Amino acid sequence: MKKWLSLIMMSMLVIGMLAACGTSDDSANGAEGEKTEDKKVLKMGTSADYPPFEYIDTAKSDEIIGFDVDLAKAIAKELGYEVEVQDIDFNGLIPAIQAGKVDFVLAGMTPTEERKQNVDFSDVYYEAKHMIVTPKDSGIKTLEDLKGKTVGVQVGSIQEGKAEEIKEQVDIKIENRNRIPELVQEMKSGRFDAAIIEDTVAKGFFEQDKEMTGFVIEDENQEEAGSAIAFPKGSELTKDFNRVLNEMKENGEVDKLIVKWFGGEQ
Ligand code: ARG
Numbered sequence: 504m505k506k507w508l509s510l511i512m513m514s515m516l517v518i519g520m521l522a523a524c525g526t527s528d529d530s531a532n533g534a535e536g537e538k539t540e541d542k543k544v545l546k547m548g549t550s551a552d553y554p555p556f557e558y559i560d561t562a563k564s565d566e567i568i569g570f571d572v573d574l575a576k577a578i579a580k581e582l583g584y585e586v587e588v589q590d591i592d593f594n595g596l597i598p599a600i601q602a603g604k605v606d607f608v609l610a611g612m613t614p615t616e617e618r619k620q621n622v623d624f625s626d627v628y629y630e631a632k633h634m635i636v637t638p639k640d641s642g643i644k645t646l647e648d649l650k651g652k653t654v655g656v657q658v659g660s661i662q663e664g665k666a667e668e669i670k671e672q673v674d675i676k677i678e679n680r681n682r683i684p685e686l687v688q689e690m691k692s693g694r695f696d697a698a699i700i701e702d703t704v705a706k707g708f709f710e711q712d713k714e715m716t717g718f719v720i721e722d723e724n725q726e727e728a729g730s731a732i733a734f735p736k737g738s739e740l741t742k743d744f745n746r747v748l749n750e751m752k753e754n755g756e757v758d759k760l761i762v763k764w765f766g767g768e769q
Pocket of ligand 1: 614701
């Protein structure tokens with residue numbers, strides 16, 4: 504009697520497992536971009552400390568908004584997906600992709616060679632430049648002026664690499680923090696003399712804070728700080744997202760979002 508019972512239970516388990524496999528197969532096919540009636544949800548990772556790319560307007564709600572969020576939702580919608588946004592420290596985004604916690608990342612992330620070893624990237628959707636940000640009264644106007652100063656950068660960002668590069672020429676002390684607003688805070692309290700932040704994001708801070716100013720670091724390689732979408736290695740989503748992204752670049756949809764979030768004069 505007991506034997507029968509366990510046999511039945513075993514077979515139920517097997518059937519259950521097969522059924523589960525079946526559904527996951529279906530959704531894998533769906534990831535090819537075909538539209539189905541019921542909406543599927545994709546998890547997006549971002550570091551919501553980066554206005555106007557991704558941030559929380561705490562005065563209004565606790566929702567993560569910004570250029571990247573709009574762009575992700577527009578692309579996903581075209582492909583028949585909904586997007587669920589998760590806030591993760593910038594440094595944890597690539598590990599989150601690798602651990603399968605998120606399906607993709609939009610976080611103003613630059614497709615560097617080093618990152619390409621761990622994740623796949625779409626084409627670049629927005630280009631930015633590195634900026635040295637300082638309090639207005641700092642007297643820092645050139646890279647040379649940074650001599651002996653403390654410079655803040657975000658952990659795991661390419662600005663961290665940029666700071667190391669500068670350090671080879673000018674003697675600076677590098678400090679890092681997980682979130683961009685912490686860098687601004689440390690400057691205001693006098694612990695940092697400067698920070699390296701991308702120009703578009705820095706300009707947003709200047710508008711809110713009249714005590715801050717900055718200058719762009721002129722690089723031969725202007726594409727150095729561009730943003731792209733990151734996916735798990737080998738993800739089916741990469742080519743679908745890239746196709747829609749490029750359609751949106753051509754038909755002016757990306758430009759519309761740029762005007763909405765970065766203002767007119769680009
Ligand atoms: N583009 C830079 C990088 O990839 C900085 C991006 C920071 N993004 C953010 N959401 N905090 O390293």
